[in-house]
Amino acid sequence: MHLTLLSIDWLLLIEKCVLILIIISVSLVIAMYETWAERKVAAFMQDRRGPNRAGFGGLLQPMADGLKLFMKEEIIPTSSSKFLFVLGPGMAMLTAMMTSAVIPWSSHFHLFGRDVSMQIADVNIGILYIFGVVSMGVYGIMIGGWASNNKFSLLAAIRGASQIISYELAMGLAIIALLMITGTLSLGKMVEQQQEHGLYNFVVQPLGFLIFLVCAFAECNRTPFDLSEAENELNFGYHQEYSSMKLGFYLFAEYINMFISSALMASLYFGGFDIPFVNDAAFGAHFGQNPLAILQVVSLFGKIVLFIFFFMWVRWTIPRFRYDQLMNLGWKVLIPLALFNMLATGFIVLLKAHGWHF
Amino acid sequence: MQPLTSRSKAVERKPMTMWEKMYLPAIAKGMSITFGHMFKKKPTVNYPEKTRPFSPVFRGLHVLNRDEQGRERCTACGLCAVACPAEAITMEAAERLPGEENQYREEKYAAKYEINMLRCIFCGLCEEACPKDAIYLSETFAPANYTRKGFIYGKEELLIPNPVTQPEEYAKAKGL
C-alpha cells in the first residue's frame, strides 16, 4: 500500500493540476473576450461601433455582463424537472471544457530541471477521446431542452441533437481520411509530424478540412447552423427557460466550444503550435527550449484567434439554413463528399505503399 | 397585372444551378462584402460626447429670453398660449411694482409661466407668435425625468441666466 502510494509521481500530479488550472482559466477568459470580440466584429461588419462604454474600447463589457448575469434572479420553472434543469448547463460547460485535455498547447517547457509537457493528457487515442466528449455535448442541449418542460425548448433540443448527430458522421469520415495519412490517433504526434514535414495537413487534405470546418460550425451550433437557437421560430431555443448564470453557462459553453474547436482545427490541419516559416527544432537549439515553447504557445493562439475571427465572420455574413436544407447538406452532400475523400485518400495511400511516386 | 412601379421584378423560381448549389462561391462573395465593411467609415455619432450639428432652425426645448440689461422680456400677453396647438403653455400675469423695473421690461409680466413638455410638439408656433421676442426654441432636445410632473417646466427651467449677474452661464446657455 505504502509503496504504491509512494510510487506515484507527485510532481507530475502537481504539474498536471497546475496545467489544468491554467488551461481552464485561460479558456474562461478567452470565452469571455470572445463575447466582446463577437460584438465588436458584428458591429464593425455592420458599420457600427460596438460596445465602447465600459472601459477602453468596451474591454470591461464582459465583466459587466458576467456581473449582471450573477445578479439576475434565478428562475427554475415549477413544471420543470429540477435536477435535470440544473444538470443541463453544467453538462454543457463540462463537456466544453473536457475537450481541452488532449490538445497540445506547446511542445514542452524546461522548468526546475523537468520537461513539463504542455498537453494535459497525451493519450494515444486523442481524436477518439475528442469525439466521445463532443458527442456528449449534445446532452447539455438535450437535457436542458427536455427539463424545461417547454415545447419550444424541446423542439430546439431535438433539432440540436439530430443536427449534431448528422454532422458528427461527416466529421468522423473527414477525420478518417486524415488518420490514414498520419497513421496516428494522438494529437501530439500529428502536430509533430506536421512540424517535421513542414507541410500542414490542410494542403494534403483540403476537402477533408473543408468538411471538418463545416461540421465544426454545426457542432458548435454556430450560424449558419444555429437551428437550436432559431429565435424567430423557437423563441429562444433550448435555453429559453433559463435565467441568470445558468443561461450564462450555456452561452459560455458555446464560446468555449468555439475556442476548443478552433484549437482542434489548428492542431489537426494547421500545424498546431508549429511556428510558421520557422524551423522549430533549429530555433530551439539556438535560443533554448523555454523561449521556443512560449513562441509556440503564441503561434497556436494566433492561429486560434484567426479561426475564431473566421467563425464570427461567417456568423455575421451567412443567414441561417432552413432545417431541411441543413439535413440535405449534411446527409446528401457532406457525407458522400467525405466518403469520396476517404476513398480517394485510401487509394493514394495504397498506391504510395506499393511504391508509386508522384 | 400591370406592374405598378417601374421597379417591380418577377420572382425567379428556377432550380439552382450546380454553381449556385455549391454555396461556397456565394458564401465567399458575401464574406468579402462583410470584410470590406469592417473598414468603412462608421456613420455613428458618439452621442453624449459629440452631437450631430443642427440646422439653425432646429426646434428643441424652449428658453425665455432676457434683454441686454437682464430684464425678462415676456409681458404675459398670452399670444403664445393661444397660438399653441397643443395647449402646452399656461401662465399667470402680474403687475410690475415700482422698484422692479430692473427685473421686468414691461409693466406686466408673467408671474408663472409653464410649458408642459409632454404636450408640446415642438412646432415653434409660440416663438413665431411672441411679439416681444421673449420665447425661443433652443437646440437642447433630450429632456429626461423621473416623474411626469418634472416635465412641466416652470420659469426656473425656462429662463435664460441673467447676462448682467451671471455672464458665464448666459454665454453657455447661448452656446457661445
Ligand code: SF4
Ligand atoms: S412649440 Fe408649439 S406646441 Fe410647443 S409650446 Fe410652442 S406652440 Fe406649443
Ligand code: SF4
Ligand atoms: S412669451 Fe411672448 S407671446 Fe408668450 S406671453 Fe410672453 S410675451 Fe406673450
